[in-house]
Amino acid sequence: MARFLVLQLARLGDLLQTRRLLAGLFAQIEAGGGGGEVHLAVDASLAALAGRLYPHVRVHALPAHAGPGRDPAAVALAARQACGELAAMPFDKVFCLNFSPLGMAISALYPPEVQRGYRQFSGQPDKDRLLRLVFRLTRERRAAGLNLADIWAHLDDVPLPPAQVNPPAAPRGGGLGVALAGRMARRSLPPEILAPIVRTAFRASGGARLTLLGTAAQASEARALVKQLDSATASACQDLTGQTGLGELCEVVASLDRLLTPDTGAMHLAAFFGVPVTAFFLSSAWCHETGPYGIGHEVWQSVVPCAPCLESVPCDKGHVCRLPFADPALLRLLGGSAKAEPPAGLALFRTDCDGLGAVCRLERGEDPSEAGRRAFRAFAARHLAGQDAALVDGTPEAALAERFFLETDWTLPPPGRDATGEE
Amino acid sequence: MAGHGVLRILVVLPMYGGSLPVGRFCLSALRELGHVAEAFEAPEFYGAFSALKDLRVTADRLEYLENSFLQVVSQAICAKVETFEPDLVLALAQAPLSRQALKRLRRDGVKTAMWFVEDFRLFTYWEAFAPYYDAFAVIQKEPFPERLAAVGQENVLYLPMAADPAVHRPLDLSAVERRTFGAGVSFMGAGYPNRRLAFAQLLDFDLGIFGSDWDGDPALSDRVRLGGRRVTTEESVKIFNAAAVNLNLHSSINPRELVPTGDFVNPRTFELALCGAFQLVSDRTLLSELFAEDELARFSTMAELREKLAYYLNRPEERAALAKRARTRALAEHTYALRMEHLLEFVAERFPGWPVGRAGAEAALAVLPEPLRGETAALLGELSLPADVGFADLIAAVRLRQGRLTPLETSLLFLDEWKRQYGG
Numbered sequence: 001m002a003r004f005l006v007l008q009l010a011r012l013g014d015l016l017q018t019r020r021l022l023a024g025l026f027a028q029i030e031a032g033g034g035g036g037e038v039h040l041a042v043d044a045s046l047a048a049l050a051g052r053l054y055p056h057v058r059v060h061a062l063p064a065h066a067g068p069g070r071d072p073a074a075v076a077l078a079a080r081q082a083c084g085e086l087a088a089m090p091f092d093k094v095f096c097l098n099f100s101p102l103g104m105a106i107s108a109l110y111p112p113e114v115q116r117g118y119r120q121f122s123g124q125p126d127k128d129r130l131l132r133l134v135f136r137l138t139r140e141r142r143a144a145g146l147n148l149a150d151i152w153a154h155l156d157d158v159p160l161p162p163a164q165v166n167p168p169a170a171p172r173g174g175g176l177g178v179a180l181a182g183r184m185a186r187r188s189l190p191p192e193i194l195a196p197i198v199r200t201a202f203r204a205s206g207g208a209r210l211t212l213l214g215t216a217a218q219a220s221e222a223r224a225l226v227k228q229l230d231s232a233t234a235s236a237c238q239d240l241t242g243q244t245g246l247g248e249l250c251e252v253v254a255s256l257d258r259l260l261t262p263d264t265g266a267m268h269l270a271a272f273f274g275v276p277v278t279a280f281f282l283s284s285a286w287c288h289e290t291g292p293y294g295i296g297h298e299v300w301q302s303v304v305p306c307a308p309c310l311e312s313v314p315c316d317k318g319h320v321c322r323l324p325f326a327d328p329a330l331l332r333l334l335g336g337s338a339k340a341e342p343p344a345g346l347a348l349f350r351t352d353c354d355g356l357g358a359v360c361r362l363e364r365g366e367d368p369s370e371a372g373r374r375a376f377r378a379f380a381a382r383h384l385a386g387q388d389a390a391l392v393d394g395t396p397e398a399a400l401a402e403r404f405f406l407e408t409d410w411t412l413p414p415p416g417r418d419a420t421g422e423e
Numbered sequence: 424m425a426g427h428g429v430l431r432i433l434v435v436l437p438m439y440g441g442s443l444p445v446g447r448f449c450l451s452a453l454r455e456l457g458h459v460a461e462a463f464e465a466p467e468f469y470g471a472f473s474a475l476k477d478l479r480v481t482a483d484r485l486e487y488l489e490n491s492f493l494q495v496v497s498q499a500i501c502a503k504v505e506t507f508e509p510d511l512v513l514a515l516a517q518a519p520l521s522r523q524a525l526k527r528l529r530r531d532g533v534k535t536a537m538w539f540v541e542d543f544r545l546f547t548y549w550e551a552f553a554p555y556y557d558a559f560a561v562i563q564k565e566p567f568p569e570r571l572a573a574v575g576q577e578n579v580l581y582l583p584m585a586a587d588p589a590v591h592r593p594l595d596l597s598a599v600e601r602r603t604f605g606a607g608v609s610f611m612g613a614g615y616p617n618r619r620l621a622f623a624q625l626l627d628f629d630l631g632i633f634g635s636d637w638d639g640d641p642a643l644s645d646r647v648r649l650g651g652r653r654v655t656t657e658e659s660v661k662i663f664n665a666a667a668v669n670l671n672l673h674s675s676i677n678p679r680e681l682v683p684t685g686d687f688v689n690p691r692t693f694e695l696a697l698c699g700a701f702q703l704v705s706d707r708t709l710l711s712e713l714f715a716e717d718e719l720a721r722f723s724t725m726a727e728l729r730e731k732l733a734y735y736l737n738r739p740e741e742r743a744a745l746a747k748r749a750r751t752r753a754l755a756e757h758t759y760a761l762r763m764e765h766l767l768e769f770v771a772e773r774f775p776g777w778p779v780g781r782a783g784a785e786a787a788l789a790v791l792p793e794p795l796r797g798e799t800a801a802l803l804g805e806l807s808l809p810a811d812v813g814f815a816d817l818i819a820a821v822r823l824r825q826g827r828l829t830p831l832e833t834s835l836l837f838l839d840e841w842k843r844q845y846g847g
Contacts, residue, residue, distance in 0.1 A: 031679050032620065034642070092639060123479035132486060157616075157676045383547045398574035401550035402522070407497075408489045410548040411519040412472055413439045 002029050002036030003089060005110075007096045007103045009064035012246070012265030014097070015046055015053070016272050017293065020153035020357070021095060022054055024160035041086065041106065044078070049246040053272065060086060064102050083109060097152050099127070112416040116155045119415055126415045130154055130384070136404050141308055143372035145288030146380060150357030154384045162293075162353035167274030169296030169351075174255030175209025176202050177275075179266035180218035180225070180241060186283045186311065186319070188262040191221065193326045195228030200334045201260055201278065202233050209236060211252060213259075213266055216242030267292055278334075282321040284311040287349055287360045288373060297351040299360060300330070303367055304345040321345070333364065341365070356381040376400060427771055427778055429808060429816045433509040435463040435500055437517035438472070442540050444656060445690065446515040448587045449538070452759035453513075455589075457809050459820045463503055465519050468496050497521035504533055507819065510778035511770060514556070516541045525555035534777055536560065536770060538582060542687060543567045545676075550574055558770050562687040564709065580769045583713060585759045586693035590656060593699040593750075594664045601665050604658065606631025606648070608732060609666030611659050612691065616678035619643065624725055625670075628732055633662050663700040667742070668735055670728075671695060671704040681725055688713055696753035701742035703731055713757065718749040787817040798831050814839075 004025045008018045022038055029036030040057045042050045047061035062082050063075040087109050094110045096103040096118040104120040112121040119126050127135075134151055137144040153159035178198055181188035189197070202210050210233060212222045222241040226234050244252060253259065253266060254273040261267040261277060263285035270277045271292035279299045281287045286308035287299040301307075302321035309315065324330065327343035342348060347365030351358060356377055362370055379397040432453050436446040443466065453460035475488050496519045504512060512528060512535045514520050520535075528535050536558040543549055543563055553559055554575035560582035561567050568579040596604070607629030610622065614637035622630060623642045630646050635653040637643060654662065663669055671691050675683035686708045695702040696714065704710070705728075706721040720735060722728040735742050771777055787803070788796050788810065803812060806820045818839045821832045828836070 028678060032616075034623075090639065118482075122477060124476050124485065125482045126476070126485060127482050135483075158678065379550075382544075382550075398550050398554070401548070401574075405548050405551040406490055407493050407519065407521045407552075408486070410546070410552070411438060411493060411517055412489065 001034055002032055003039070003091050004036070005039045005041065005086065005089075005091045005094045007041045007094065007106050008098070009041065009043055009062060009100060009103050010098050012046065012049070013263075013268045013290070014148075015042060015050060016265065016268035017147075017149040017290075018097065018152060019054075019272065020149045020160055020162065020165045020293070021097075021156060022057060023165060024153055024156055024158065025093075026056060027160050028156075028158055039086075039089070039091070041082070046246070049250070052247065052250065062102075062106070064100075093156070095152070095155055097155075099131075101125070115416050117152070121416075128155060128415055129409055132406075132409070133383075133404055136406075141286055141289070142369040144376050145286075145360075145373045146356075146377075147288070147293060147358040148290050149293050150384075153357065159357075159385075162357045163295060166271050166294035169271075169274055169276040169294060171257035172255050172273070172275055173257060174252070175211065175257055176205045177211045177213055177253065177256040177259040177261075177266075177270075178225075179259060179261035179264045180212065180214035180221050181262060181264075186315070187281075187285045189280055189282070189322060189325055191224040191228050193322060195225055196331055197280075197325070197334060198225065198260060199230055199233045200331045201258070202236070204335050205257060207232070207236065210238065211256070212237060212239045212241055213244070213249065213252065214241040218242070263290055271297060280325060282307065282325070283315070283319075284308050287351075291349070291358065291360050292351055293358045295352055298363070299349045299351065300325070300342075301347050301349055301360070302345060303347045303365070303369075354381075356385055379404075427767060429812045430458045430511060430767065430778055431507060431509045431816065431819055432458055432460045433463060433500075433504060433507055433512045434460055435512060435514040435518040435520055436465045437515050438465045438469045438519060440517055441690075442515040442517055442538075445538070445540050445584070446518075448585070448590070448759045449513065449515070449763060451587060451589065452763045454807050455760050456763060457807050457812075459808070459816050459823070461503075461507055461509075461819075461823050463500050465496065468499075468519070493519055494521060494523070497524035500524055501527055504528060504531075509533065511536060511767070513538065513766075516546070520552075522552055522555050525552070529555070529557070532779070534558070534770060534774060536766060538766070540584060540690075542685070543570070558766070558773060560766055560769075564686065578769075578773045580766065582762055582766060583688055583709065583757070584690040584693055585757045585762045586690065586697040586753060587759050588697055588754060591660060591663075591694040591697035594661060596661060596665055600661055603649075604633075604661040605665035607666070607736060608668045608670055609633065609662055610670040610672070611654065611662045612672075613674065614638075614640070614643075615674040615676060617675040617681050617683060618672055620678055621672055621681040621725060621728075622646070625729070625732070628736075631666075633659070659694070660698060663695050663698040666700065667739070668732060669695050669700050669702040670732075671702045672728075673705045673707065682723060682728070684708075684723075692719070693753055693757045696746075696749035696757065699746050699750040701735065701746040702749075703728065703735065714749060714752060718745060718752050720745060785814055786811050787814040790814045795831070795834075799835070802831060 006022060008015055025038045038057050039060060040050055041060040041062050043064040044061035045065060047059050050059045060082055063070055063078040091114055093116055094107060094114050095116045096107045099118055104118050104125050107115050108120040117128055214222060219241045222239050226237055253269045253275060256275045258276045258278060259270040262280050267277055267279055271294050277292040277297040279292060281299055282302040287301045291299050304321045306317055307321050324343040324346035329340050329343045332340035342365035347367045348363045349360035350363045352361050375397055379400040434446055434450045437443050450460050450462050471492060500520055501524050512533060514537045516539050525535060534557045537556040538560040539549060540562055553571055558578045559571055559576050560580045562583055564581055571579050609631045611633040613634050619640055632647045633649055633654050635651060637647045637651045673683050673685055673689055682705050688707050688710050692704055704719055704721050706723045720731055722731055788799060791799055803810060808820060821835055824832060
C-alpha cells in the first residue's frame with residue numbers, strides 16, 4: 001500500500017493550490033492498484049476546511065500559526081502529539097511544501113530518501129533541485145512564470161494533467177461576489193478605484209446579487225466600498241465580511257456566478273470550485289505565479305515596468321501600478337465594449353492549461369515579457385515534464401539552461417539519494 | 424590504436440551513479456587498446472560533499488558551498504590536465520567538469536569528449552553544458568542529435584552502451600553460488616515503479632529479485648534476495664550466470680507504463696549477452712540494429728512477457744542457442760574497447776591534425792641502451808603499450824603505476840628526470 005504525506009503549513013490559498021499534488025498522488029495510488037493513503041498536515045485552523053476540501057485525505061493538525069490559545073506549552077503538547085502520530089506511519093514520500101523551518105522540522109522525522117521539496121536531515125536543511133531552480137528564477141520573475149501549484153505538483157514524478165485539477169470556470173447562479181483585500185493590502189485596490197469597477201461588473205452581470213466577502217479585519221474596507229457605490233448597486237449588496245467561517249465561505253463562493261478579487265485565498269477557493277474569477281493583480285502579485293488555477297478565468301495584470309515588485313520593499317513610485325485600474329478604458333472593457341483598448345500598463349490574461357501546468361494567455365493589451373516567458377516555459381517543460389517539444393530554435397532555451405542550471409545540478413546526486421545509484 | 428598511435432587520455436569519472444562503472448570500463452578498454460589512460464577519481468571527492476551536508480547550515484549557504492567546492496574539483500581536473508598533458512579528456516555523464524573549466528581546456532587546445540550515457544529526455548541538463556565539449560557521444564538517435572545541433576553541438580556520435588568481456592563472461596559456478604545467486608526467473612536492478620508493478624504480476628513464477636530500492640512492497644518482499652542490498656558487479660555476473668531466464672525490463676518512473684516504450688538499450692542487455700546468459704528483454708526501438716531476433720528474445724507487453732517466460736522456461740536448448748548467438752554478436756560488436764575505438768576515430772575524423780604530435784617524440788626502446796631493451800619490452804607488454812611507444816608516453820604510464828616501483832621502472836623515471844634536468 002502506498003502512503004504519502006504532504007506538509008502544507010501555510011495559508012488558505014496555499015492549501016487550495018496544493019490540489020494538483022494531492023490529486024496526482026491519489027491518481028498514482030489508483031494506477032498502482034494496491035490501495036493507499038494520502039495524508040495532509042496543515043495548521044490546526046485549517047484542518048476542518050482541509051477535510052472538507054479533500055475528503056479522501058487524512059488530515060493532521062499542527063500548531064503552525066500563532067493565534068489565540070497558542071502559547072508555547074500548548075504548541076509543544078500539540079506538536080508532540082501530531083509528531084507521534086506522523087512518526088508512527090512509514091511514508092513512501094513526504095512532501096514539505098513551505099520554505100519554513102516548521103515544515104522542515106517535521107521532515108526530519110523521515111529518512112532523506114522519502115523527503116521531497118524542502119527537506120531536513122541530520123540537522124541540515126536542504127531543498128530539491130526544482131526548488132533550487134525556483135529560487136534562481138526569483139531574480140527574473142517577469143521572464144519566468146511557473147504557477148506555484150505546478151511547482152509543488154512537479155515535486156512528484158508523475159503529476160496529474162493540469163486540466164484535471166479544477167473544474168472549468170462556469171457561472172453557478174449566485175450572482176457577483178467581491179473579495180476584499182487579502183493579507184497583503186498593497187496588492188488590493190482602494191475603495192475609490194474598486195467601486196466603479198464593482199458597479200460596472202455588477203451591471204454587466206445582469207445586476208441580481210452582490211456579495212462582499214472578507215474577514216472581520218476587512219469590514220471597514222467593505223463599508224468604505226459600499227459608500228462609494230451608487231444606490232442601486234449598494235442596495236443589492238450583501239456585506240458578509242467577518243460573518244462567515246471558512247465552511248460558510250466555501251458555500252457562498254461555490255455558488256457565485258463570478259468573483260472579483262485581488263490575489264486572495266478567496267480567489268483560489270473560487271477556482272477550486274470552478275467559479276469564474278476576474279482578478280486584479282498589481283504590486284507584487286504576478287498571475288503567472290499565483291493566478292487562478294484552471295481554464296477560463298481572467299486576470300487584469302499590471303504590467304508597468306516595475307511590476308511585479310517585492311512586497312517587502314517599500315514602494316517609492318507612488319503605487320503607479322494602481323493607476324491603470326482607475327482608467328475609464330478599463331470600465332468600458334469590463335462593461336463589454338469590444339472596441340476599447342486597455343490602458344497602458346494593464347493587460348488582460350485568460351487562464352488555460354498546457355503540458356506543464358496553468359498558463360495565463362494574453363487576451364488584451366501588451367505584454368513585453370511574453371516572448372521570454374514562452375521560451376522559459378518550453379525550457380521548463382522539457383526539464384520538468386520531459387516533454388518532447390521540438391527545439392527548432394534552440395538558442396533562447398539553451399541560454400536559459402545555461403543561466404539557470406548550475407554544475408551542482410548534474411554532478412551531485414539529488415538530495416536524499418546516496419552516491420551509489422543503481423540502474 | 425588504428426592511425427593515431429598511443430594516446431594519453433584522461434577519463435573524468437563522475438562522483439556517483441550508473442555512469443561511474445561505465446567510466447571504469449572505458450578506462451580498462453582504453454588501456455587494453457594500448458593507450459595511456461588515467462582516471463580523475465571524482466568519487467574520492469564525494470566525501471567532501473557529504474561533509475558539507477553535515478555542516479548544519481542554512482540551505483542557501485549549503486548551495487553556495489557546494490558550488491564553490493565544485494569549482495575547486497574542476498580546477499583539480501585542469502591541474503591534472505596540465506601535468507598529464509592528455510590528448511583527450513573523456514568525461515562521463517555527471518562528471519564534475521564545470522563550464523568554466525571546459526572553456527579553459529578549449530582555450531588551451533585540449534580536446535574534450537563527453538559520453539552521455541543518460542536519457543536526454545529525463546536528464547535535461549545537457550542543454551547547459553553540451554556546447555562546451557568538442558565531441559558528444561550519445562546513446563540515443565534523433566531527435567537528440569538535432570537538439571544538440573540546435574544548442575551548438577555539431578560533433579555528435581551515436582555510441583550505444585556496451586560490456587566488458589573481461590568482467591561480463593560465462594562462469595562455472597559452485598553449487599553454493601548457484602543457491603545464493605540463482606533463480607528460475609531472475610532480475611537484477613533497482614526497484615523502479617514500473618518494475619514493482621510488473622513483477623507483482625509474475626509471482627506464479629520462480630522469481631528472484633536482486634538489487635536495491637525494493638523495500639516497502641509486501642507483495643514482492645519474499646522474492647527480494649540478498650536482503651535487498653546493492654550487489655557488486657562481480658555478484659551481478661554470478662546472478663546472470665545462475666538464472667534460467669534473466670528478465671531485463673527497462674526502467675521507468677512512470678507506474679502507468681509497466682513495459683516502457685523507449686529508444687536506448689540499457690547496459691544490462693550487453694552485459695547479459697556477453698555473459699552468455701539467456702535474457703528476455705523489453706523491446707526498444709534501437710534494439711533490432713544491435714541484436715537480431717534470433718539473438719535476443721524480447722517482449723513488448725506484460726502478456727507477451729508471461730507467454731515467453733512460460734515458453735522459454737521449458738526449453739533450455741533454445742535458451743542456450745539464443746544466448747550463444749548473443750554472446751558471439753556482443754563479442755564482435757559491443758565491447759567497450761570497440762566503443763572507445765569508435766569514439767577515438769570520430770574525434771580524429773572531426774578534428775584533422777588531432778592528436779597533435781608531441782615535440783621530439785622518440786621511441787622508448789630506441790632511447791634505451793641495448794641491455795635494458797629486453798626488460799623494457801616486457802614492461803611494455805605488461806602495460807599494454809605497443810613496441811614503438813614514445814619515451815614520454817612510457818614514462819606517463821609508469822607514473823600511473825600503483826605501489827612500489829620495480830628497479831626498472833624507477834630507473835626509467837630517474838632517466839626521465841635526468842633528461843629534463845640536463846636535456847639529454
